[in-house]
Amino acid sequence: MKIIDYTKDNSTVEVSADELLIFNAALNEVSNGIALFEFDTRIGxxxxxxxxxxxxxxxxxxxxxxxK
Structure with a gap:
């Protein structure tokens, strides 16, 4: 991951396909692995x-x- 720019409210980063795959997998696990009643509290x-x-x-x- 390469940080391109950032402000108090936003950031611009460059990520590789492999890094995006990791992010995708983590988001998928979070979405499907945490009970709905505690989701907001645990994830924010x-x-x-x-x-x-x-x-x-x-x-x-x-x-x-x-x-490709």
């Missing part, structure tokens, strides 16, 4: 927010595969 985000992030990461990985 709703299951829907995590699912949206997972979808975004998966979409990026799909686009990267299409470029």
């Amino acid at each position: 985000a709703s299951r829907e927010e995590v699912a949206a992030l997972l979808t975004g990461v998966s979409d990026i990985l799909d686009k990267m595969q299409q470029k």
Whole structure:
């Protein structure tokens, strides 16, 4: 991972396909491995927010595969 830029509220990073795969797998485990009643408390985000992030990461990985 390479940090490109950051501010108080946002950051821009460059990650490899392998790093994105790790992130994708971790988000998938979090989404499916924690009971709904404790999800928000343990993660600090709703299951829907995590699912949206997972979808975004998966979409990026799909686009990267299409470029090969």
